[in-house]
Amino acid sequence: MSDDLRDLPLRERKKARTRRALAETALRLFTERGYDATTLDDLCDAVEVSKRTFFRNYPSKEDVALAADSDLWSAYLDHVATSEMDGPLLEALRLALGTTLSAMDPDWDRRFLATRELAEAAPALQAHSLGYCQDTTRALVEAVHGSVGADTDEVLLSLTVEIFVATWRTASLHWTAQGGRGGRDGLTKLVEETFAKLPAALTSTA
Structure with a gap:
């Protein structure tokens, strides 16, 4: 994903940033705590999004990893x-x-x-x-x-x-x-x- 999101509409920029935040935070948590020990609730709490928002971006915990x-x-x-x-x-x-x-x-x-x-x-x-x-x-x-x-x-x-x-x-x-x-x-x-x-x-x- 490109770091330069300025050319996207506002709604798409927000979605791209949320998706990136989920992926980066998931990778950090899974690396620090272990994949099995980290729940989707842990990830959503860390990014401050709902599970509904998570599933709009990734089909599963495996996919975000x-x-x-x-x-x-x-x-x-x-x-x-x-x-x-x-x-x-x-x-x-x-x-x-x-x-x-x-x-x-x-x-x-x-x-x-x-x-x-x-x-x-x-x-x-x-x-x-x-x-x-x-x-x-x-x-x-x-x-x-x-x-x-x-x-x-x-x-x-x-x-x-x-x-x-x-x-x-x-x-x-x-x-x-x-x-x-x-x-x-x-x-x-x-x-x-x-x-x-x-x-x-x-x-x-x-």
Whole structure:
């Protein structure tokens, strides 16, 4: 989410600020107290909003905990849906990811690292994260299908998107394991290096 909300109507600015306050406060409380030990009442009290307001912004406690993930992929899907996919599809998807990463707000990489570390420690978040990944993968297949046209090989398209998502996941997990070394630039570099290893991975022997 961009820090500059001035171009939005007042009502949208208020909603965006509330959503951001919920996500940032949730991440802080979950990190300090533990995910399971922190209730939705605790979070709503800390932000001074009602549960009704919470559920207008996030479907569940799991979703607010993983807000940094959804911020990235919502922006990515919007970018893909409004872009023309030219050249090799996998490379186009990688370039779109680089563009999206660079456009995230300045504090996003800190929040993403904390979110990934939190998810690793909470089984409920691990399960929700996997489900969200599956949903996002399906949404990305649909978005790409809309960009490349109806004549594309659907199996090949799905396989390419699955490879893209798996490569991103591998890179982001390594970045998290390194403690977020290098920040945003380090993550972007690791993503590029991981994609560069794909040809060798596809021909590696047991």
